[in-house]
Amino acid sequence: MGENTFPVYTAEAITNFYRTEVLTGQEAKHFVKTDLTPAPKPEAVQQLYKRVLHLLYRFRPECHSMVPLMENIQYPEYHEGVAAIISVYVRMRQFLPMCFVYDFSLNDLLAPKKQRTLTILSAIMNFLHFRKQRIEVISEKQAKLRADMDRLQICTRENLEAERKIEMLTIIPPEQQAESDELAATLSELQATTVHEYQEVNTKNDSIAELKTLIAEKTQKLAQMKVDVSNLKEDITKLKSQIVESPEELKSQMEKMREQVKNMKNSIEDTDERVVELQSMVQNVTHTETEIQQTFNLLQELESSMIITKQQQEEVQELTAQYEKKQKELKNLCFEEGQLRRVLGMKQDKESKQKLRRQKKKEIKEQHVQGMLGQCNQIHQKREEMVDKIQQISGDTEQLKAKIQNLKDVCSRETEKAQVLYDTLATSIDKLHRRIEMQTVDLKQVVTKMSENF
Secondary structure (H helix, E strand, C coil): CCCCCCCCCCHHHHHHHHHHHCCCCHHHHHCCHHHCCCCCCHHHHHHHHHHHHHHHHCCCHHHHHCCCCCCCCCCHHHCHHHHHHHHHHHHHHHHHHHHCCCCCCCHHHHCCCHHHHHHHHHHHHHHHHHHHHHHHHHHHHHHHHHHHHHHHHHHHHHHHHHHHHHHHHHCCCHHHHHHHHHHHHHHHHHHHHHHHHHHHHHHHHHHHHHHHHHHHHHHHHHHHHHHHHHHHHHHHHHHHHHCCCCHHHHHHHHHHHHHHHHHHHHHHHHHHHHHHHHHHHHHHHHHHHHHHHHHHHHHHHHHHHHHHHHHHHHHHHHHHHHHHHHHHHHHHHHHHHHHHHHHHHHHHHHHHHHHHHHHHHHHHHHHHHHHHHHHHHHHHHHHHHHHHHHHHHHHHHHHHHHHHHHHHHHHHHHHHHHHHHHHHHHHHHHHHHHHHHHHHHHHHHHHHHHHHHC
C-alpha cells in the first residue's frame, strides 16, 4: 500500500460518495463521517463492504450469514456467528485485487484502522468510477450498434430497390430487342466509319501542316533572294560609279553579273513553279476540308443520335455508382458490425473465462471449506475422545486419590504405632545404657580392687 495507483480521498468525499452511489434508504441517512474517523466502527465497515458486494455481484447481505446444511458439519450453530465475517472476508479477498489492493486481512473487518480503511474505500471508489465510465461507453456503443443495424437494414432495402431498377433499365423487353440489335449494328458501323474518317483527316492534317511548313520555308527563301537582289543592284550602282578601269574588266564583270542574274531568274522561276504547285495542293486541301466538314456534320448528327444512349448510360452509371456507394456503406457497416461482434465476443470470452475462474475458485474454496470442515469434524471427534480420556483419567485420579488417602490413614496409624514402639524402645534402651554404665562402673571398681590386690 506504499505506492498506490489510485488517489486516496478524504473521509468527507468517501462518505458523500457511498451515501449517494452505494447505500440506500435508512442506511444512507445513518452513515456518517464518524463511522470512519477517528476510529472506524467494524459494524459500519462490514455493512459497507456487504453493500459494495451486493452492488457489484448481486450478492445480498443476508446471504453472508447463511450456513450450508451439510451432513459433514457437526454443531452448525457454532458457525453462525463466524459465517458472515468469513464470507465477507473471502469475497473481498477475491474482489480487492481488481482494485490493486492485495493485502486485505481479517483485521480490516474485525479491528479496522483509519488510514487503512480510507485507502481500501478509496480504491473501491476508484473502481466504481471506472465501472461507471465503462458502462456508459458500452451503452453508447450498444446504441451506435443499434443505429448502425437500423441503417444497415435501410441500406439493404435501398440496395434491393436499386438492383430492381437497374434490372428494369438493363433488361430490354423482347418487343424492342430487334430494334436494339439494329441500332447496335448501325452504331458499330458508324463508329468504325468515323474512326476511319478521323484517321484520314488526321493524315491529311499532317500533310497540310508539312506543306505549310514548306511554303513558309520557300517564302522565307524568296524574301531572302529579293533582299540579295536588291543588295546586288545597290552594289552594281556603287561599282558603276567607282569604275574607272579598262573596258575589258568591265565586260568580264558584266558577264559575271549577267550570269548571276540568270541564275537568280532561274531560281525565281523554280520558286514560282513550286508556289504554283503548292497553291494547287492548297486547293486540294480546301476541297478535302469541305469533305471533312460534310463528314463532321454527319458525325454531329450521329452524336445527336448517340446523346440519348449516353444519357441512358449515364443514368445507368449513376445508379451503379449509387449501388457501389451503398455496397461500400454496407461493407463499412458490416466491418463495424464485425468489429463490434469481435469486441462482444472478446468480452463474452473474458466473462466466460472469469466465470470459469470464479467457478474454479468456488470449487477450490468449497473443497477447502469442506477440508476445513472435515478437519473441524476430526478436531471435534478428537476433542470428544480427549474429553472421554480426560474423564477416565479424572476418575482414575479420584480413585488414586482415595487410595492415597487410605494409605495415608494407614500410614498415620502405623506411624503412631511405630512412634509408640520407638518411645518404648528408646526408654528401654536408655535403661539398658544406664545399667551398662552402672555395670561398667562396678567392673572398673572391681578391676581396680583386684589390681590393688595383685
